[in-house]
Amino acid sequence: MAESSARKQNIVVLTVAAAIILLSVVMTLLFSGRFLEGLLFDSSNKGYQNITFTDAVITCRERTESQFGRRLRTLELDNHSSRFDEREFLYKIFIRVETPAAKAGGLTQHYVNCFVKSSSGLIGKFEAWEDKQEKVSPVTENDTNMFGWPR
Known part of the structure; x- marks a missing residue:
């Protein structure tokens, strides 16, 4: 018992x-x-959790390298403009890329904007564009310039 x-x-x-x-x-x-x-x-608006600035740079660098592939000659991080945006909880990474020019030989510059979410480390926005300089003039009837003078 x-x-x-x-x-x-x-x-x-x-x-x-x-x-x-x-x-x-x-x-x-x-x-x-x-x-x-x-x-x-929703934990997506809590900002910084596990993603560091370096993680964001590496993520953007890998995406840029896959985007440009074998054409990539130079990839340079813009340390002055790249930053963490506290209002949007985003790492804003800016990169300058050089690739071989199609016709003229030499190099063509491209600019990349890459925004990485600090909560997940995923890319929220990725933009890449080529720096082009073109001669632009207004289109007019009867082949005159914008003041009406003949060309």
């Missing part, structure tokens, strides 16, 4: 201890805001 009551007492003590530990874990997760984070709350 004494053995049976001691066994029941041990079971009760272990059950209460497990309940206290479980309650402690749940309360910690609840008050830290991580308990319902994935279910009710």
Whole structure:
């Protein structure tokens, strides 16, 4: 009989201890805001979590290298303009790229804007364009310039 009551007492003590530990874990997760984070709350607007500036640069660099492929000759990070935007929780990475020119020989410059989400490390926006200089004049009837003078 004494053995049976001691066994029941041990079971009760272990059950209460497990309940206290479980309650402690749940309360910690609840008050830290991580308990319902994935279910009710959107964690995308919390800003910096695990992504560093270097991670964002590496992500953009890899995307730029895959975009330009074997044509890529020079890839240069703009350290002055690249930054973390606290309002949008984005890393804004700016890169200058040089590729071989199609006709004239030499190199053509391209500019890349790459915006990386700080919460996930995914690229939110990627833009690349070529720096072109073209002679532009207004289109007029009867082949005159914009002041009406003949060309």
